[in-house]
């Protein structure tokens with residue numbers, strides 16, 4: 001699958017101002033990147049007049065030598081958590097906390113990947129929620145529907161990070177497979193920044209399943225490990 005930068009603009013938010021960049025894959029699926037302090041260096045895929053290769057190289061050199069290692073969050077779409085403040089998961093607080101932390105550092109990005117429900121889509125996620133209402137956990141619910149536990153791909157991250165000249169990151173995640181993917185694809189993960197926020201009575205079991213059955217790096221007692229808590 002190939003990915004193309006489409007357009008960008010300023011996006012003021014309650015956390016501060018970001019630049020919002022839209023990318024599309026061959027099938028027209030959109031992915032979104034919010035950036036702070038990371039000017040675009042890869043302009044080869046815009047429709048505007050192209051800078052010379054020397055200009056691009058100089059921009060990359062300057063950008064890389066002057067800035068800190070960016071704080072990056074690869075966030076998978078969760079309509080229920082991100083937009084509707086669902087208490088069933090930790091996605092909304094994770095997104096808000098990451099946006100806030102990136103604004104505080106002044107150099108970073110959110111890669112907002114349109115892979116709802118760990119890639120199974122909204123309808124199937126709600127089908128899985130119906131099974132969870134009957135007592136099944138987040139993993140078994142997917143499997144009972146004949147769907148993978150996690151159907152996400154991350155091949156859009158390389159082109160999105162290349163667009164802002166990023167090849168080394170401090171990655172905000174509890175999921176070691178994201179670290180492994182980036183590392184295997186030439187992005188240096190200098191640090192994994194844990195993000196345990198938004199723990200509540202409704203999602204504690206869900207978080208425990210992610211820890212115990214899906215390999216997420218969550219401490220035993222979430223309540224005492226509210227890293228980056230806001």
Ligand SMILES: Nc1nc2c(ncn2[C@@H]2O[C@H](COP(=O)(O)OP(=O)(O)OP(=O)(O)O)[C@@H](O)[C@H]2O)c(=O)[nH]1
Nearest residue numbers: 076077078089115116117118125128138173174175
């Ligand atoms: N299928 C399914 N997807 C869910 C469920 N709860 C949240 N999601 C989706 O899970 C994705 C987020 O993945 P998580 O497993 O919470 O976390 P992660 O992105 O792997 O890891 P972190 O970087 O630590 O947040 C989003 O796309 C959510 O829509 C659920 O019960 N079932």
Ligand SMILES: [Zn+2]
Nearest residue numbers: 078081089091
């Ligand atoms: Zn969620």
